[in-house]
Amino acid sequence: MPTAATETASNAKARPTLRDVAMLAGVSPKTVSRVVNGEAGVSAPKTAAVQRAIAQLDYRPNFTASSLRRSSGRSAAIAAVLEDLANPFSAALHRAIEDAARDRGVLIFAGSVDENPERERELVRAFTMRQADALVVVPASDDQSYLANEVSTGTPVVFVDRPPVGLPVDAVLTDNHDGAAAAVHHLVRHGHRDIAYLGDLRNIPTARQRFQGFKEALSDHGIRPSTAAIVHDLHTERASEEAVRRLLSAGSPPTALFTAQNLVTVGAIRALQQLGRQHEVALVGFDDFPLADLLQPAVTVVAQDPSEMGRVAASLIFRRLDGEQWRPTTHLVASRLIPRGSGEITGPHRG
Amino acid sequence: MPTAATETASNAKARPTLRDVAMLAGVSPKTVSRVVNGEAGVSAPKTAAVQRAIAQLDYRPNFTASSLRRSSGRSAAIAAVLEDLANPFSAALHRAIEDAARDRGVLIFAGSVDENPERERELVRAFTMRQADALVVVPASDDQSYLANEVSTGTPVVFVDRPPVGLPVDAVLTDNHDGAAAAVHHLVRHGHRDIAYLGDLRNIPTARQRFQGFKEALSDHGIRPSTAAIVHDLHTERASEEAVRRLLSAGSPPTALFTAQNLVTVGAIRALQQLGRQHEVALVGFDDFPLADLLQPAVTVVAQDPSEMGRVAASLIFRRLDGEQWRPTTHLVASRLIPRGSGEITGPHRG
DNA sequence: CTGAAAGCGCTAACAG
DNA sequence: CTGTTAGCGCTTTCAG
Numbered sequence: 001m002p003t004a005a006t007e008t009a010s011n012a013k014a015r016p017t018l019r020d021v022a023m024l025a026g027v028s029p030k031t032v033s034r035v036v037n038g039e040a041g042v043s044a045p046k047t048a049a050v051q052r053a054i055a056q057l058d059y060r061p062n063f064t065a066s067s068l069r070r071s072s073g074r075s076a077a078i079a080a081v082l083e084d085l086a087n088p089f090s091a092a093l094h095r096a097i098e099d100a101a102r103d104r105g106v107l108i109f110a111g112s113v114d115e116n117p118e119r120e121r122e123l124v125r126a127f128t129m130r131q132a133d134a135l136v137v138v139p140a141s142d143d144q145s146y147l148a149n150e151v152s153t154g155t156p157v158v159f160v161d162r163p164p165v166g167l168p169v170d171a172v173l174t175d176n177h178d179g180a181a182a183a184v185h186h187l188v189r190h191g192h193r194d195i196a197y198l199g200d201l202r203n204i205p206t207a208r209q210r211f212q213g214f215k216e217a218l219s220d221h222g223i224r225p226s227t228a229a230i231v232h233d234l235h236t237e238r239a240s241e242e243a244v245r246r247l248l249s250a251g252s253p254p255t256a257l258f259t260a261q262n263l264v265t266v267g268a269i270r271a272l273q274q275l276g277r278q279h280e281v282a283l284v285g286f287d288d289f290p291l292a293d294l295l296q297p298a299v300t301v302v303a304q305d306p307s308e309m310g311r312v313a314a315s316l317i318f319r320r321l322d323g324e325q326w327r328p329t330t331h332l333v334a335s336r337l338i339p340r341g342s343g344e345i346t347g348p349h350r351g
Numbered sequence: 352m353p354t355a356a357t358e359t360a361s362n363a364k365a366r367p368t369l370r371d372v373a374m375l376a377g378v379s380p381k382t383v384s385r386v387v388n389g390e391a392g393v394s395a396p397k398t399a400a401v402q403r404a405i406a407q408l409d410y411r412p413n414f415t416a417s418s419l420r421r422s423s424g425r426s427a428a429i430a431a432v433l434e435d436l437a438n439p440f441s442a443a444l445h446r447a448i449e450d451a452a453r454d455r456g457v458l459i460f461a462g463s464v465d466e467n468p469e470r471e472r473e474l475v476r477a478f479t480m481r482q483a484d485a486l487v488v489v490p491a492s493d494d495q496s497y498l499a500n501e502v503s504t505g506t507p508v509v510f511v512d513r514p515p516v517g518l519p520v521d522a523v524l525t526d527n528h529d530g531a532a533a534a535v536h537h538l539v540r541h542g543h544r545d546i547a548y549l550g551d552l553r554n555i556p557t558a559r560q561r562f563q564g565f566k567e568a569l570s571d572h573g574i575r576p577s578t579a580a581i582v583h584d585l586h587t588e589r590a591s592e593e594a595v596r597r598l599l600s601a602g603s604p605p606t607a608l609f610t611a612q613n614l615v616t617v618g619a620i621r622a623l624q625q626l627g628r629q630h631e632v633a634l635v636g637f638d639d640f641p642l643a644d645l646l647q648p649a650v651t652v653v654a655q656d657p658s659e660m661g662r663v664a665a666s667l668i669f670r671r672l673d674g675e676q677w678r679p680t681t682h683l684v685a686s687r688l689i690p691r692g693s694g695e696i697t698g699p700h701r702g
Numbered sequence: 703c704t705g706a707a708a709g710c711g712c713t714a715a716c717a718g
Numbered sequence: 719c720t721g722t723t724a725g726c727g728c729t730t731t732c733a734g
Contacts, residue, residue, distance in 0.1 A: 064418070068415060073710085091436055130415060289642070419728090
């Protein structure tokens with residue numbers, strides 16, 4: 001019978017401790033510790049006795065307690081502060097980080113911020129209080145200087161998708177500007193000059209960068225976008241759907257749409273289908289999404305690579321945890337235009 | 352300057368401890384503890400002094416250490432052993448659990464099993480070693496008796512999507528059998544008798560239940576399925592795509608398809624589109640997916656409700672953590688047939 | 703090769 | 719109201 005003490009509630013048995021194993025095996029706690037941690041220098045018979053006791057008690061070391069005492073202090077867990085666990089971008093990022101962590105026996109804490117700056121701080125606080133060894137952050141707030149102490153304490157921090165503000169740390173970003181510009185060039189090449197911009201909340205840095213790329217690419221072609229065809233702050237499918245419906249019902253509607261975010265793209269498709277104009281109005285969306293290739297027309301997108309971003313972020317984290325040092329660096333992950341049909345609908349200015 | 356000791360590596364400063372706060376505030380550690388935990392009975396001036404010291408040092412309690420000592424032993428973290436963090440079902444489940452946990456200040460550890468039984472055990476082990484307060488498990492192995500000690504030790508465990516084997520614990524399952532039967536009835540009502548079954552790996556319980564529902568519903572209509580039209584063990588889009596292509600190219604092809612899983616459904620759609628027969632061959636898929644309503648034809652599905660499953664699972668967990676007791680129970684979450692077009696394509700046996 | 707003593711950061715259980 | 723002592727489960731340090 002294990003530690004007779006701590007009979008917490010009802011009829012719950014206590015979990016066996018290292019001491020219980022030691023007593024059952026007739027050795028000292030330290031010897032059990034050595035066996036558990038695979039340290040050399042324990043005689044064969046004692047090793048066997050310890051292993052037998054471990055099996056008999058179904059003993060599992062308390063990792064939390066050991067990392068409290070261990071000199072490294074590492075908890076072998078890292079934290080991911082994501083936008084929304086349920087959206088495909090966050091999910092792919094999460095999965096890529098998990099895969100990298102798995103090889104090292106590291107576990108992941110993850111949480112959703114939902115574009116809420118307070119929630120970002122709460123999550124970071126909760127994760128650091130639980131001794132996460134490192135932080136991957138997709139920020140929602142506009143200032144992360146509150147993390148300075150964390151960083152100077154030696155916790156690796158990497159920002160993903162959006163740059164850190166007021167905090168010199170590594171970042172892994174999509175090439176938003178150039179990706180958006182590529183979308184515009186593509187549409188212009190297919191004969192469009194009246195291209196609408198439909199974008200996410202302007203306080204999101206990626207949205208600003210994409211809009212910047214859009215504007216500059218147009219101006220490269222000597223086109224001044226009509227302000228009527230620029231709609232910002234679309235953060236739901238529904239908002240986007242309505243904006244597109246309005247846009248296409250107005251006088252002199254655009255012949256092409258550039259939708260700067262996932263949900264915005266889907267909302268636009270919905271509107272186009274309702275109006276029955278999905279084969280007339282060209283569309284290029286930023287960020288790929290599942291089944292984009294199965295729609296009719298299939299949807300041309302500027303694809304990001306969240307898995308690659310996760311891999312890069314994880315690699316930066318683990319290299320820092322391994323003691324490598326370097327000046328904080330921003331890593332751009334290329335986006336890729338995937339022509340599928342909707343972006344190749346030709347406009348009136350061909351040739 | 353905080354604890355001058357433990358100058359771990361390079362130039363990393365040490366994180367301030369409760370002792371550091373106590374010294375700076377000129378009080379005992381216990382007083383700091385009281386302030387941090389909001390215990391009543393500390394004089395206003397000392398409270399203020401402590402708070403000032405906390406702010407000055409940017410002190411954050413070490414939750415790991417406190418839960419080691421705390422009588423409850425709770426880590427305020429629960430674990431989710433999921434199929435694949437990146438798939439929409441797992442992601443929705445994860446998110447629902449997170450939302451329920453957030454209200455209580457509980458964090459989530461999550462990991463992907465990828466249908467690998469060993470990985471299931473590894474994850475459970477890793478999570479329990481880190482003192483997760485409870486476990487939500489979507490199992491991949493065919494025996495979970497290894498969790499018996501965990502359960503008897505008082506850790507709440509809930510299975511989701513698939514029942515536990517050899518372990519009496521709560522489960523939250525979709526009504527797979529009836530959902531599949533509903534799909535078949537729907538197709539028969541629309542004039543189909545030659546209905547193909549395309550399903551996932553037979554070692555997955557949900558796949559078996561859906562097949563069972565399929566068979567029984569057919570037999571309710573006096574239909575004996577042709578063995579040629581039953582394809583099991585499809586676990587990727589590609590496998591499904593090829594199976595459907597083969598099926599529709601053979602002699603006497605089915606007039607309707609029942610695809611018993613997400614990826615299988617998408618693979619089938621891909622095949623139908625390639626053959627240009629998506630408007631002739633009826634299709635009902637098990638499990639909803641994003642954009643199903645935007646395809647042409649829009650895809651009729653038997654929708655599961657992963658969010659609801661997550662909510663129920665979380666509620667069971669937290670009620671048990673709060674001390675409620677009951678005999679392990681299975682909760683069925685209803686599925687819902689959503690007619691969208693593909694399932695209403697009529698077959699030859701109408702009227 | 704093995705164990706005893708000390709202590710990681712914090713709180714329980716007392717005493718004042 | 720406040721502090722002291724002990725100890726959570728484990729590992730470090732150091733003595734045998």
